[in-house]
Amino acid sequence: MALSALSDWSPLRISLETSLVATLITLVVGVMAAAWRDRHTGLAMAFVDGVFLLPLVLPPTVVGFFLLLLFGRHGPIGRVLLRLGTTVVFSWPATVIAAAVVSFPLMYLTARAALQQVDHRYLEAARTLGATEWRVFREVALPLSWPGILAGTILSFARALGEFGATLMVAGNIPGRTATIPIAIYFAVEADDLSAAVAWCAIDLVISFALLGALYYWTHAQGRARWARR
Amino acid sequence: MTIEVEIAKKLPDFTLEVSFASGSEPLGILGPSGAGKTMLLRCIAGLECPDRGRIVLEGRTLFDSDRDVRVPARERRIGMLFQNYALFPHRTVEENIAFGIDGMPRDERAHCVNTWLRRTHAEGLRHRYPHEISGGEQQRAALARALSIDPDALLLDEPLSALDTHLRSQMEAQLQETFTAYRRPALLVTHNIEEAYRLGEKLLVLSHGHIAALGGKEEIFRRPPSLEVARLTGCKNLSRARVISEDTVEAIDWGCRLRLAAPLPPLTAHVGIRAHHIDFEETSGATARENVFPCRMVRSSETPFRVTLYLQLDRKSQDLNDDLSAGDLQAEVYKEKWQRFRDRPMPWHVRLSPEFLFPLPG
Numbered sequence: 001m002a003l004s005a006l007s008d009w010s011p012l013r014i015s016l017e018t019s020l021v022a023t024l025i026t027l028v029v030g031v032m033a034a035a036w037r038d039r040h041t042g043l044a045m046a047f048v049d050g051v052f053l054l055p056l057v058l059p060p061t062v063v064g065f066f067l068l069l070l071f072g073r074h075g076p077i078g079r080v081l082l083r084l085g086t087t088v089v090f091s092w093p094a095t096v097i098a099a100a101v102v103s104f105p106l107m108y109l110t111a112r113a114a115l116q117q118v119d120h121r122y123l124e125a126a127r128t129l130g131a132t133e134w135r136v137f138r139e140v141a142l143p144l145s146w147p148g149i150l151a152g153t154i155l156s157f158a159r160a161l162g163e164f165g166a167t168l169m170v171a172g173n174i175p176g177r178t179a180t181i182p183i184a185i186y187f188a189v190e191a192d193d194l195s196a197a198v199a200w201c202a203i204d205l206v207i208s209f210a211l212l213g214a215l216y217y218w219t220h221a222q223g224r225a226r227w228a229r230r
Numbered sequence: 231m232t233i234e235v236e237i238a239k240k241l242p243d244f245t246l247e248v249s250f251a252s253g254s255e256p257l258g259i260l261g262p263s264g265a266g267k268t269m270l271l272r273c274i275a276g277l278e279c280p281d282r283g284r285i286v287l288e289g290r291t292l293f294d295s296d297r298d299v300r301v302p303a304r305e306r307r308i309g310m311l312f313q314n315y316a317l318f319p320h321r322t323v324e325e326n327i328a329f330g331i332d333g334m335p336r337d338e339r340a341h342c343v344n345t346w347l348r349r350t351h352a353e354g355l356r357h358r359y360p361h362e363i364s365g366g367e368q369q370r371a372a373l374a375r376a377l378s379i380d381p382d383a384l385l386l387d388e389p390l391s392a393l394d395t396h397l398r399s400q401m402e403a404q405l406q407e408t409f410t411a412y413r414r415p416a417l418l419v420t421h422n423i424e425e426a427y428r429l430g431e432k433l434l435v436l437s438h439g440h441i442a443a444l445g446g447k448e449e450i451f452r453r454p455p456s457l458e459v460a461r462l463t464g465c466k467n468l469s470r471a472r473v474i475s476e477d478t479v480e481a482i483d484w485g486c487r488l489r490l491a492a493p494l495p496p497l498t499a500h501v502g503i504r505a506h507h508i509d510f511e512e513t514s515g516a517t518a519r520e521n522v523f524p525c526r527m528v529r530s531s532e533t534p535f536r537v538t539l540y541l542q543l544d545r546k547s548q549d550l551n552d553d554l555s556a557g558d559l560q561a562e563v564y565k566e567k568w569q570r571f572r573d574r575p576m577p578w579h580v581r582l583s584p585e586f587l588f589p590l591p592g
Contacts, residue, residue: 121316124277127303128310129330129379139329143320 003202005195010176011184012203014095018180019160022099026156029100030107031149035137037108038115056105063102064169071097071170094171095178099160107156114148115141147218154215161207233383233415237273237283237293246270246280246439256409256416258430258447260423260462266439267419268313271385274417275310276303287382287415309381313388315372317360323347323371324356330379346374349411350404366397370404377408383415390425405429423464427451435459451504453492457590460502466560467508471501471589479589484558485545486523491584499592505538507586508561510571511579521584524577525559537568544577 033052037045055063071078071089081087088094118141126136142149164182171178173187181200188197236249246266261267272278273293274285282295287308292301317326327343334342347353352370360368369389376384389405390398406429409416420426426433426447433450435443443450443459454460460468469483478489479501488501511522529540541559561580571578 119316121312121314122318124275124303125310125312125316125318125375126329127277128275128306128308129375130304130307131329132304140318144318 003199005193006199008175011179011181011200014092014176014178015161015180015182018092018095018099019157022096022103022160023153023157025096025100026103026107026160027149027153030104030152030156031111031142033108034111034115035141037112052108053105055102056109060102060163060165061169064098064166067094067098067101067166067170089170090172090174090178092171092177095163095167095180098166098170099163102163102166103156103159106159107152110152110155111145111149114145114152117148118144151215151219154211154218158208158211161204161211231288231382231414233274233288233417234284234286235270235274237270237280237285239269239273239278239280241266241269241439244439246273248436248439248441249283250434250441250444252415252417252432254413254415255431256418256429257432257434258426259417259419259434259436260426260430261421261436262462263421265436267421267436268387270436271310271387271417271419274383275308275385276301276306277310290382307379307382309376309379309384311369311372311376311384311386311389314392315360315365315368317368317372317375319360322357322359323352323363323374326360326371327375327378330375342378346378349377350374350408364397365393366401369393369397369401373404373408377412381414383417384412386416386418388420389418391420391422402428435462437462453588454502454590457500457502460500460588460590464504465502466505467558468500468502468590469558471498473498477584484543486543488521488582488587489584490587490589492587492589494589495591497591498589500590501587502590503559503582503587505560505562507583508541508559509581509583510561510563510567511581512571519581521582521587522579523582525580526576527578532565535565536562537565538562539568541578541580543580 037048037052068089069075071081071094073079073082073087073089078087078089088097122140122144123136126140131139162182163180164186167178167180168183168186173179173183179187181204185197185200185204188194188200232251232253234251238245238247240246243264244266246269248270259267259270269278273280276292279300280293280295284294284296284299285292287306290301291297291299292306293299317323318329321329324343324347327346328339331339331342344353347356350370350373352367352374355363355367355371358367360371363371386405390401393401402425405418409429418426418429420429430447432445433443433447434441435450437458442462443455450459451463454463454465457468469481471479471481473494474480474487476494477491478487479494479498480487481501490501511519524544525541526544527539528542531538531540539561541561543558559580
């Protein structure tokens, strides 16, 4: 069996940990950004949208390069971190940053779509009942857009799990620390270790199918069962 | 308790410009679709911002463009009943009602929810979700929710339009009960004339963003102040008029002379009479009597209990109405009455009673 070709299982652990943390960050930041964007209109917002969606259209290596410029020793964030006695480049947090940045647009887009389809009369009713904007968001908008946001979360997790280019640029390939599954696959092929590459591909296939199943379940079965419109 | 509203807001097709005050009796706001009724309510509730003006509720300034006062909707303490109820779909009826009073201590809040469930006869719906209950039940729950915050004013946007006839009369009774107990400003928007009349004590007729009439409902229906209001309050019979003497006009479109009981204002340009006020003379040879004219029925249209008759007056001259199928006059009579004279030979004789005819300025 191909799985026996794997002597080191750390890429699976690193991939799952990275994707999980990155997705949590994306979820919070993405939904907040979407909710904030929903209350603003104007030309400036078109620019904001462009910036938020850049990681979706740029090649991951370019995203990785920008992140290196930001977080590197001479970058604006990297210098601050250095003064605090730390650095993130070529360490595990860098894998999280790369995965979060590339998966952010997916979360942002689905969260916006989900928030926009909430009937604004519910929000207005909540306001006339004395609710603060935060409460309107937390107790009305969020619960009503939850199925869509969850679908976005699953998509983001899948994107984070598959992240390769940007991760390689900012986190490198340090076995046991920054080597995720995609990176392990690339270097296994590079080293002519085909059975290891096949094993990792099989594992990725299983995870991806599970995610697709979850996505289908949430968008179809769940979304329909609760609060079905009359 | 009073609410004073004096606002202007530019809308795509016209400018909403109104100024009125309303006390503790329910005010029916009547107008055709697109007259700005809903926008008016939304401005008062704080969901839309007027361009200028002011809104004062019981001494509290909610909006004043001169002093830059813009109280947000959540601080206005105005209960709003939305057209399609807008109950939160992810909360049970009980949780919906509790939403506005979450600052209360737990048992006080439970008590308040129970009170409103009882008063709106919705106790059985407590644990149901909005999609599990009927339109009328949703309406009750929404009413309970709006009243739970003990609002200083109540706004109702077409509260009965989405209900079928049976539920409508039930809900109407519920609203009447609520208004009786509430005794604070209540504004009720509707395009249904009967609904406005039955639920409002006073009436505001809105047309293209301006107030066409404001006052007691009987007065507005008996003596509409203008042609527009006569039409908007459902008057079917209107004719151009020329003043002949101090109590007589020539009805140009009907080709007849009419005596009116009310004194004619100097600028009388139209005369009108409501369809159900047109009477039929039983005896023939009544032509000589005042305001009685021979006529023929052109067409009739029946509802379960009443019938509308389209009548053409017999003219001396030949200048007949262009649209023969519409006739000159529409009369509405109960079917029992109609049975009595439907088989009589034409011409019939209609009587336009002087006390029911009203003059209208140009």
